[in-house]
């Protein structure tokens with residue numbers, strides 16, 4: 252191995268078999284699972300092909316299941332379908348016309364329910380609205396929205412007419428929005444006057460104005476939904492109120508038959524350089540993969556009320572609020588806000604009131620709930636819950652146990668789902684009626700997924716190595732927008748192909764135990780996971796260095812009880828600037844303006860030098876140890892100046 256094996260310290264022996272009452276009713280039973288796994292291993296392409304035939308509506312069948320010219324994959328070549336048709340139209344004739352598709356609650360307590368018929372009508376109207384603004388097949392549309400039903404409508408409307416959406420999380424700053432809109436060359440931006448979050452209004456429209464003021468030449472129109480009613484400035488000829496446009500629009504708009512490989516969306520995510528990566532997903536494979544994983548992993552039953560607490564601005568929102576559940580005809584609950592100090596038990600209250608049966612959230616949220624004590628959830632009737640899920644980062648066994656006993660009362664299986672923006676859907680997870688769970692392990696790969704743990708040469712390293720996927724799968728990203736070379740080098744060449752075998756490198760360290768269970772240890776590259784959100788150290792450093800006071804910066808993560816990791820920045824000041832509290836605050840604010848509130852450093856340490864190797868590489872490993880307050884260990888012989896470390900340790 253060219254790099255040392257990764258060491259895992261977690262040893263967890265508890266085992267929780269699925270409750271028999273759950274197994275009895277489960278969609279996938281242990282017997283069916285055996286059969287599925289055999290099928291998927293014996294003939295992976297046949298397996299996906301049969302599912303595509305059974306589960307989705309196609310306007311036109313495919314000629315080839317997979318065309319694999321590594322790392323370029325094309326699934327269902329020649330096939331035509333439409334995601335919006337699969338998520339809406341077909342449910343109008345299969346008994347779900349009057350079933351709620353979306354049950355929504357706003358933070359101020361207002362509610363809306365849309366049946367499949369109503370959602371279909373609204374999406375058609377939105378699709379016609381986009382067309383009236385000149386949007387055509389293949390165009391890109393930016394979506395910068397609060398968590399309101401119109402966000403879902405806008406996404407489905409794009410899919411309906413064959414435009415690719417790029418949703419930018421509403422917590423990102425104007426600067427981050429501008430960068431993404433520019434890269435995607437969006438023609439229209441859909442936003443709202445604002446949205447409610449933690450008892451305050453997030454001023455989305457004014458952020459769009461700022462982003463566009465600096466020039467995003469591709470953007471012609473801005474469509475604005477009125478949510479909060481606060482005053483916003485509307486620029487004539489560019490900005491249009493949705494409620495003024497909507498009444499003139501027709502309620503019918505046929506879904507455009509789309510090539511299976513037509514781009515469905517671009518979603519930007521952090522990598523190891525300063526520039527966010529535009530992950531591209533296409534139509535057919537993504538529809539199939541999110542549909543099947545959602546159905547089997549969440550054991551969707553007709554009467555379920557399913558709540559995924561993610562924001563639509565992240566991949567979890569795309570795959571498991573919108574496309575996966577709606578393609579299955581599920582009832583999706585959607586909430587606008589976030590738990591806030593004035594109402595710390597609001598999630599439990601919502602579960603009780605809306606009779607939520609499947610609840611999917613993140614470890615960071617679970618840890619925060621755990622900290623606020625058992626009394627809050629115990630005040631509410633959580634008996635409607637039957638399945639719990641988690642995603643975003645490794646879940647520590649204590650948080651898992653709390654979730655299992657206090658929220659699930661020991662009745663609800665937990666699905667710990669490992670996946671990424673790039674994988675499109677869940678890759679490693681228990682199947683709730685089948686897999687005995689171990690707290691902290693995402694357990695086994697989904698049927699058909701060839702996940703493995705290898706060393707840098709691609710040799711098996713189950714005791715600790717790099718998480719890879721050895722075979723294409725339908726939900727996989729197809730490329731990085733306008734950057735196929737980076738797609739190849741970041742994901743497919745980090746572990747060099749061997750004898751025609753390509754390895755998709757996920758960027759995570761993992762190990763497999765004696766039962767073949769995966770234990771994901773976290774990122775092995777320069778990516779920090781803050782509250783389940785990926786931030787590249789380079790992005791953060793570039794943001795800091797763009798401030799005139801900063802000459803150089805190095806950013807690392809340090810373990811944090813609630814957020815998983817917190818951001819610690821080591822900053823060297825430019826000539827003429829001196830350290831101080833005011834500057835520290837100003838730099839924190841600067842990062843918020845450059846990237847967004849999620850990127851605010853928890854700590855900034857001023858320093859005169861950074862530990863570097865003789866070849867000039869910053870030794871982040873040492874900075875991580877310093878930030879964590881643990882002693883310095885490991886090799887320091889390549890360090891250029893040992894004194895730097897001593898001065899940093901003493902806080903000089």
Ligand code: PRX
Nearest residue numbers: 642643644645667668669670671672771785
């Ligand atoms: O490090 C892994 C972690 O989140 C990364 C993917 O982040 P993102 O693309 O933003 O997608 C998050 C939601 C799918 C992974 O590389 N991660 C995600 N889920 C888990 C996880 N780590 C451990 N266990 C998980 N269940």
